[in-house]
Amino acid sequence: MLTRTLNISTSPHIAKGISTDVIMQNVVWALVPATLFAAYSFGISAVLVISVSVISCVLTEHFLCKFSKKGSTISDWSAVITGLLLGLTLPPIFPLWMTFCGGVIAIALGKFVFGGLGYNVFNPALVGRAVLQAAFPVAITTWYPAFLENRFTSVATSLTALPFMQPTFDGTSGATPLSAFKFDHITANTSDLALGLVSGSTGETCAALIFLGGLYLIARNMMNWRIPVAILGSVFVFSGVLYLFDSQVYPSPVFMIFSGGLMLGAMFMATDMVGSPITSLGVVIYGVFIGVLVVVIRIWGGLPEGVMYAILLGNALSPQIDKMIKPRVYGTANHKK
Amino acid sequence: MLSFHKNTFRHGVHPPEYKDETRGLPIRQFPFAPVIILPTVQHIGAPSEIVVREGQEVLRGQLLAKSGGYVSVPVHAPVSGTIRKITNVPTITGKMVPGIYLEAFPASGQEVMEGTPIEIETATGEEILQGIQAAGIVGLGGAAFPTHVKLKIPEDKCCEVLIINGIECEPFLTTDHRVMLEQADDIFMGIRYLLKATGAKRVIIGIEANKQDAAKHLKGQAPNDLPVTIKVVPVKYPQGSEKMLITSLLGYEVPSGGLPIEVDSVVVNVATTAEIGRLLPHGRGIQERVVTITGPGVKKKGNYLIPVGTPLRYVLEQVGVDKHISEVYMGGPMMGVAVSNLDISIVKGTSGILVFGEKDVKKTSKVYPCIKCGACVDACPISLNPSRLGILAKFEAYDQMVEDYHLLDCFECGSCSYVCPSHIPLVQYFRLSKSIVRKRQAIKQAAANVN
Numbered sequence A: 001m002l003t004r005t006l007n008i009s010t011s012p013h014i015a016k017g018i019s020t021d022v023i024m025q026n027v028v029w030a031l032v033p034a035t036l037f038a039a040y041s042f043g044i045s046a047v048l049v050i051s052v053s054v055i056s057c058v059l060t061e062h063f064l065c066k067f068s069k070k071g072s073t074i075s076d077w078s079a080v081i082t083g084l085l086l087g088l089t090l091p092p093i094f095p096l097w098m099t100f101c102g103g104v105i106a107i108a109l110g111k112f113v114f115g116g117l118g119y120n121v122f123n124p125a126l127v128g129r130a131v132l133q134a135a136f137p138v139a140i141t142t143w144y145p146a147f148l149e150n151r152f153t154s155v156a157t158s159l160t161a162l163p164f165m166q167p168t169f170d171g172t173s174g175a176t177p178l179s180a181f182k183f184d185h186i187t188a189n190t191s192d193l194a195l196g197l198v199s200g201s202t203g204e205t206c207a208a209l210i211f212l213g214g215l216y217l218i219a220r221n222m223m224n225w226r227i228p229v230a231i232l233g234s235v236f237v238f239s240g241v242l243y244l245f246d247s248q249v250y251p252s253p254v255f256m257i258f259s260g261g262l263m264l265g266a267m268f269m270a271t272d273m274v275g276s277p278i279t280s281l282g283v284v285i286y287g288v289f290i291g292v293l294v295v296v297i298r299i300w301g302g303l304p305e306g307v308m309y310a311i312l313l314g315n316a317l318s319p320q321i322d323k324m325i326k327p328r329v330y331g332t333a334n335h336k337k
Numbered sequence B: 001m002l003s004f005h006k007n008t009f010r011h012g013v014h015p016p017e018y019k020d021e022t023r024g025l026p027i028r029q030f031p032f033a034p035v036i037i038l039p040t041v042q043h044i045g046a047p048s049e050i051v052v053r054e055g056q057e058v059l060r061g062q063l064l065a066k067s068g069g070y071v072s073v074p075v076h077a078p079v080s081g082t083i084r085k086i087t088n089v090p091t092i093t094g095k096m097v098p099g100i101y102l103e104a105f106p107a108s109g110q111e112v113m114e115g116t117p118i119e120i121e122t123a124t125g126e127e128i129l130q131g132i133q134a135a136g137i138v139g140l141g142g143a144a145f146p147t148h149v150k151l152k153i154p155e156d157k158c159c160e161v162l163i164i165n166g167i168e169c170e171p172f173l174t175t176d177h178r179v180m181l182e183q184a185d186d187i188f189m190g191i192r193y194l195l196k197a198t199g200a201k202r203v204i205i206g207i208e209a210n211k212q213d214a215a216k217h218l219k220g221q222a223p224n225d226l227p228v229t230i231k232v233v234p235v236k237y238p239q240g241s242e243k244m245l246i247t248s249l250l251g252y253e254v255p256s257g258g259l260p261i262e263v264d265s266v267v268v269n270v271a272t273t274a275e276i277g278r279l280l281p282h283g284r285g286i287q288e289r290v291v292t293i294t295g296p297g298v299k300k301k302g303n304y305l306i307p308v309g310t311p312l313r314y315v316l317e318q319v320g321v322d323k324h325i326s327e328v329y330m331g332g333p334m335m336g337v338a339v340s341n342l343d344i345s346i347v348k349g350t351s352g353i354l355v356f357g358e359k360d361v362k363k364t365s366k367v368y369p370c371i372k373c374g375a376c377v378d379a380c381p382i383s384l385n386p387s388r389l390g391i392l393a394k395f396e397a398y399d400q401m402v403e404d405y406h407l408l409d410c411f412e413c414g415s416c417s418y419v420c421p422s423h424i425p426l427v428q429y430f431r432l433s434k435s436i437v438r439k440r441q442a443i444k445q446a447a448a449n450v451n
C-alpha cells in the first residue's frame, strides 16, 4: 500500500540544469589566466591589489546583506567577479586603501542601492573604478613598468601608503601604450600588446589570455558572443576606416583592438548580462554603440582610454534598447499566406 | 532576420527526450481495477449529468452520464459492474466533483455494448459531429477539450487543411508514438470521418523526427484514395501545441488570440483520431486510453491501455514503484500536473504518469534574482519577454503585463522556466497573473452588464 506524502511542484518538472551561481563561478574561472598573468608580470603588488579588491567586495556584500537583514548573497559569486574585475582594471601600484574603498563603492553604490544582483543598471566594477578615477586622478593614471627584476621580492612603496596620505610614486616610467600614443604618438608593437609585454592596468595587458577566457565562456554558452563581436568588430571597422583615411594621424585598428582595457571590457564587462540588453538584436546595437564610443573617446576625447565610460554609457542605454527592440510577438503580424 | 524558418517555429527548447525506455514497448492491456472512480469533469466545459442510480447494474460501454450541454461530453462505463456510490470524487486539481464509484463484476467477461453505428458512407457531417460527442471523445493529447466543438466550423469560415498531430513533444511520453505504430487503420478511418465532418480538402500528419519509424509505417499504410501527406519536422518543444505545429507545417502564424480555423485549419491529436476511427463505426463510447507509465521510480515501465477511471493508486501498485517515490505527475514533465492524492483516477486526458524518486528530483533549487541572461527570451515560442513579465508579476503590474507585454498570449508551455538559470518559477507567475487578470475582466464584464 502506498502511503507516502508526495511533493507538489509546479510544471515544468525538469530544468535545463544550468544555474546562476555556476555561471558566475565559471566567469571567475575564465578570469583566472588573466589574473595569473597579472601576478606574473607585476609581481606581489598585483596580487595584493587584486586580493584586496576581491576581499573588499565580498565583505561589503556580506555586511550590507546582514545590515539590511537579508540572507547573505555572497554564495552567488557575483561579488567575487566584481572584485576581480575591479582589481584587474586598477594600476598595479594603486594604494591598497584606495583599492579597498573602490570595492566598497562598487558593491554599495554600483549594486546594493539598486536592489542587489540583477537590479543594478551599471556594471558594479566600473562604477567603483569611475568613482576612484574621479577621486584619485593621479594615482589611477600612474603606471608602472611590467617585468621588473624585483617584482617578486618587493612591493611598490605607493601600495602601502597610509589612508589619506599623498602616496609617492616610483613608477612614472611605465607609460601605457595608449597614453604613449595619445600624447607622444608612439605606437607599440602589436605582438607585445597581444601577449601583454607592456605596461597597463594590472590585468588588462594580456589580450590573448583574456580572449581565451572569453572563448571558454562562449563555448560553454555562458556568455553572449554577440557583444564582444559587436564591440571589437565596430572598433576594428571604425578605426580601420580612419586609419585608411590617414595612417599618420590615426592608430592602426589592430593596435586599437589589443591596447588598453578594450579586450577585458568587451569580453568581461560589457557582457555582464545584467547591464546589457536582453534580445539578440539589442545586444548588437549595444555593442556597436560601445565600440564606436571607444574609438571616439580614444581619438578625439581628452583621455587616452575610453572603454570604461563607453561601457557605462552602454549600460545606461540598455533599458532604452530593451524598450525599443521587442521581438514581434507570435501571431501579431499580417501573416496568413 | 527571417521571421520563420522552414519546417519549424521560432525559438523553443530541446529538453532531453527520455523516450527510449518505452518507445519500443507495445501497448498492453491493463487489468480492471476492482473499483473504478469516474468524475463527471474529465473535459473542459460543463460537467456531465449522471443518469444512473446507486445500486444499478451496468454493462461495459453503457451511458453513465450524459453531456451537460453543448461544450460537454458523456461518460460511459469502462467496465461492467454495480454503481456503488454517487458522490463527490477527488480530481487532480484538488477539487471534489460529482462522480461515480463503479464496482466491477469479478472476472467479468467484459463484452462491450454497442450503440448505433455511424456509417462513414452515409452519415452527414453533422451526424458525425454528434457521433463524436456521443462517444464522449475529447482531445487525448492532454487538453481534454471536447473534439466535436473544435471540429464545428463556423458558418463564415472554411477548413482547408486538417492537421493530425503526431508530434508528442513532451519528454517521456510515447503513447502517440505507439498508437501510430499499432493503430494505423484506426487513424486512417478516423481521418475519413474528420474529413467529412470538417470538409477539409487535404490532410497533413505532422510527426517529429524522433519517430521516423512511425512516419514510415503510416506512409506505407496510407490508403491511396486519401489526400494525406506525412510530414516529418525537426524535434523541438513545444511543437505539439496547435499554433506551433501550424507554423512548422504551413509556415504561417495563427493570429494572436485566434483559433487555427482563422488560418483555415483544424488540428486533431493522432490518438483522438484513432479513437474516432475505432468507436464511431460501432457507436461505442470511449472506455480506455493509452497511457505511458514511466519515470525513474517505476518498475514495469510501458505503454498501457488503461480503463478510464482506474484509480492511480491501483495503477502504481500494478506497475510497481520504488519505496522512496517523491513526486508523481500526470502528463509530461513540461506541462503535466503534480499529483498530491493517489486516490484520483486516470481520466480521458491522462497521457502519461511519471514517477520520480527522492533522488531524482533536484530539490529546492535555489532561486536567484533574474540576471537578464535572455535565455527565456530566446526560448519563448511566442516571443514574449518572460524576464520582464516575471519582474512585473512580482510588482503585480498586471495591466502593464497584458497591454505592453502580451501576457495573455502566453500558453504556459514552460520553456522559459525550463531554461532559467535563476530557477525563477516564471510559468507559475504567469498562470497566477492570467487567472487574476481573467477574474478582473469577468468582474468588469459583470459590472458592465448590470449597468
Ligand code: SF4
Pocket (backbone or CB within 6 Å): B369, B370, B371, B372, B373, B374, B375, B376, B377, B386, B387, B390, B416, B419, B420, B421, B422, B423, B424, B426
Ligand atoms: S532566463 Fe531567468 S535569469 Fe535569464 S533573463 Fe529569463 S528570467 Fe532572467
Ligand code: SF4
Pocket (backbone or CB within 6 Å): B379, B380, B381, B382, B383, B384, B386, B409, B410, B411, B412, B413, B414, B415, B416, B417, B426, B427, B430
Ligand atoms: S510559458 Fe509563456 S512566457 Fe514562458 S515560454 Fe511558454 S509561452 Fe513563453
